[in-house]
Amino acid sequence: MGVIKDASDNILIAKRPEHVHMGGRWEFPGGKVERNESVAAALARELHEELGIDITGDSRITPLITIRHQYADKTVLLDVRIVEQFGGEPTGKEGQPLRWVPVASLQDYTFPDANYPIISALQLPRILPISPAFLSLADCDALSEFYVQQRYTLWHMRSPNCEREVFIKAINRAVESVGVEVGITVNASVAEYERVNALHLHLNSAQLLSLKARPQLRSGGLLSASCHNLEELNAAHKLGVEYVLFSPVNATASHPSANAAGWSALQAFCAAARVPVYALGGVGECDVGKAIACGAQGVAGISAFSPLANIGIGQGV
Numbered sequence: 679m680g681v682i683k684d685a686s687d688n689i690l691i692a693k694r695p696e697h698v699h700m701g702g703r704w705e706f707p708g709g710k711v712e713r714n715e716s717v718a719a720a721l722a723r724e725l726h727e728e729l730g731i732d733i734t735g736d737s738r739i740t741p742l743i744t745i746r747h748q749y750a751d752k753t754v755l756l757d758v759r760i761v762e763q764f765g766g767e768p769t770g771k772e773g774q775p776l777r778w779v780p781v782a783s784l785q786d787y788t789f790p791d792a793n794y795p796i797i798s799a800l801q802l803p804r805i806l807p808i809s810p811a812f813l814s815l816a817d818c819d820a821l822s823e824f825y826v827q828q829r830y831t832l833w834h835m836r837s838p839n840c841e842r843e844v845f846i847k848a849i850n851r852a853v854e855s856v857g858v859e860v861g862i863t864v865n866a867s868v869a870e871y872e873r874v875n876a877l878h879l880h881l882n883s884a885q886l887l888s889l890k891a892r893p894q895l896r897s898g899g900l901l902s903a904s905c906h907n908l909e910e911l912n913a914a915h916k917l918g919v920e921y922v923l924f925s926p927v928n929a930t931a932s933h934p935s936a937n938a939a940g941w942s943a944l945q946a947f948c949a950a951a952r953v954p955v956y957a958l959g960g961v962g963e964c965d966v967g968k969a970i971a972c973g974a975q976g977v978a979g980i981s982a983f984s985p986l987a988n989i990g991i992g993q994g995v
């Protein structure tokens with residue numbers, strides 16, 4: 679399937695005819711891969727048949743996410759690619775209504791159930807910074823300022839050793855100063871989440887395994903979790919998280935005792951995941967392409983995306 683983007687990052691959706699599987703719902707254009715056909719060739723053929731457009735520039739077909747989904751009557755494996763370069767003006771060659779929609783408005787349309795992780799993936803960045811351990815309001819302010827300056831759109835604020843009242847105050851100040859355009863995910867207990875005005879909540883693996891049900895988040899809030907193995911991924915699926923972090927892919931200074939899982943383990947984890955996955959642990963911006971090739975959304979990290987040298991905040995754990 680293709681997530682087709684125009685120059686303003688609007689996304690093309692089409693309405694499925696009433697009589698087919700998932701009829702009447704909106705979809706990303708595409709169709710089934712034929713025998714002896716590559717995914718890229720199938721996508722090019724389907725987009726030509728359904729929309730009358732031709733993909734140009736192969737390198738611009740970027741993998742977004744692969745989802746295996748079980749409907750009551752069939753199982754589908756959706757291999758989603760982003761298409762940014764194409765020739766021709768899309769038209770509904772099969773009479774299907776088309777619409778160009780900004781990412782933020784996709785949630786207003788009804789898609790087949792398998793598509794919801796695609797919409798999460800589209801809202802999520804390729805790079806996800808995680809804050810180093812800060813201990814004071816001033817350090818937290820400096821971090822927020824740095825992330826805004828770098829134009830990150832989503833980051834995690836995490837500081838397990840910070841005095842909790844300071845942490846809560848720091849998060850509230852950060853949310854107030856960065857504005858609504860960006861997202862702050864707080865790594866905290868559910869009780870702490872209720873006391874801060876950050877929208878999103880991240881669970882460590884211990885929290886993930888102990889929670890029986892998805893905590894209630896504020897409207898638009900994304901729930902994420904740390905996973906190190908398939909058992910934790912399973913728990914994350916059951917809780918209905920929007921994305922997960924898989925670690926440690928490589929050896930990392932912040933968690934020296936953990937064994938590196940490696941890139942092939944990341945690939946196997948992504949194949950099993952039904953939500954976007956970030957590679958975490960000893961990875962940086964230069965690893966984004968490698969992570970995407972393994973099926974991941976992108977990379978997450980503390981030291982690779984932090985101004986440690988600039989503002990002198992220790993790494994901490």
Ligand SMILES: Nc1nc2c([nH]c(=O)n2[C@@H]2O[C@H](COP(=O)(O)OP(=O)(O)OP(=O)(O)O)[C@@H](O)[C@H]2O)c(=O)[nH]1
Binds near residue numbers: 698700705710711754
């Ligand atoms: N194209 C498309 N299919 C989707 C989406 N989400 C989703 O679950 N599917 C499922 O993936 C399957 C394949 O899609 P399709 O029906 O477009 O395949 P196709 O064009 O080859 O159909 P055809 O063989 O009847 O021509 C369908 O069962 C469909 O319900 C989506 O966003 N786009």
Ligand SMILES: [Mg+2]
Binds near residue numbers: 708
């Ligand atoms: Mg189709």
